[in-house]
Amino acid sequence: MYRPQMSEFVITLKCPDKPGILAKITPFLLECGCDIREASVFGDKETDVFFIRMQIAAKDESLPEIECGLKSISEQLSLTWEIHAVANKMRVLIAVSKFDHCLNDLFHKWKIGYLPIDIVGIVSNHPDLKGLADWYGVPYHYLPITKETKADQEAEFWRLISESGAELTVLARYMQILSDEFTKKISGKCINIHHSFLPSFKGAKPYHQAFTRGVKLIGATAHYVTEDLDEGPIIEQDVRRITHAASAEEMVELGREVEASVLARAIKWHAEHRLFLNGNKTIVFN
Incomplete structure (x- = not known):
């Protein structure tokens, strides 16, 4: 049985704090076939900023789709984000x-x-x-x-x-x-x-x-x-x-x-x- 090659990526996100941020991001990652292996979040009440770090496993060929989707979500949530391959030192x-x-x-x-x-x-x-x-x-x-x-x-x-x-x-x-x-x-x-x-x-x-x-x-x-x-x-x-x-x-x-x-x-x-x-x-x- 063929299993597509999966690689590890780290996604970091930062945006103004408001309800529904994870509700936007996690279903999208699921649709892209991503497996969330690690996730950390923090909402700073003093600065009203929300921080997210996720480590995911995803098919190599799905990276362009993930990046395109994050760009779209960033426009909705005033989000800044980065994605890094874990293998890249x-x-x-x-x-x-x-x-x-x-x-x-x-x-x-x-x-x-x-x-x-x-x-x-x-x-x-x-x-x-x-x-x-x-x-x-x-x-x-x-x-x-x-x-x-x-x-x-x-x-x-x-x-x-x-x-x-x-x-x-x-x-x-x-x-x-x-x-x-x-x-x-x-x-x-x-x-x-x-x-x-x-x-x-x-x-x-x-x-x-x-x-x-x-x-x-x-x-x-x-x-x-x-x-x-x-x-x-x-x-x-x-x-x-x-x-x-x-x-x-x-x-x-x-x-x-x-x-x-x-x-x-x-x-x-x-x-x-x-x-x-x-x-x-x-x-x-x-």
Whole structure:
């Protein structure tokens, strides 16, 4: 008995909240022969916006019909939507300086298949981690930067994003402040890891500041990059409890562990299209 080839797709939808949204969408998908394998919805009462993420199985040849139907429904519901094939891995460009803990973790989780991404390159303002990138067979782009060369360096950074086809840029402890012009270009498509459970100890040696204040929690925050430094929409946060016996050095090591795991989860959710921007907040269907 012939069975048509079925593929997995993720559909994300966003529209003004009102009754009957799912009643419009789900019967249409059934008519197209789709099988809904996973569905998450959320209606934000503050912004009056409704968010939907569905993972479906559908015949490959039915994709044009699905897209045409979604276009029609979007006109009725003022809907914005996207559809992505699960098999297509998101192309990611990673920026890093000298700290290698996040990059090491991302390389490992990429290779074992935990992260549904394709790392297309590493950008760094230092040459230190080229050997690590070479070991994984990933292009390493050394872009040194000074105050005088910042504009040219960012122009080259942007060229690499564009030419590599990177859909997401990750700042994996990239210790440079991006210009407003650059952050506007990558808005909603760049994730940063911050070495604190925001709000934070700012400035140099944050863990040492925390140590002198006797903190009892070490944390990290992954967020989208915006023009406001470390103020972008938060995607994921985590903490580890410590005691008075922890040294500043032990706090640094524990903090690096948290940073790596938080960043990896944020990237995974973004690559699986589980994140929606909602003003200065995020909707996370995880």
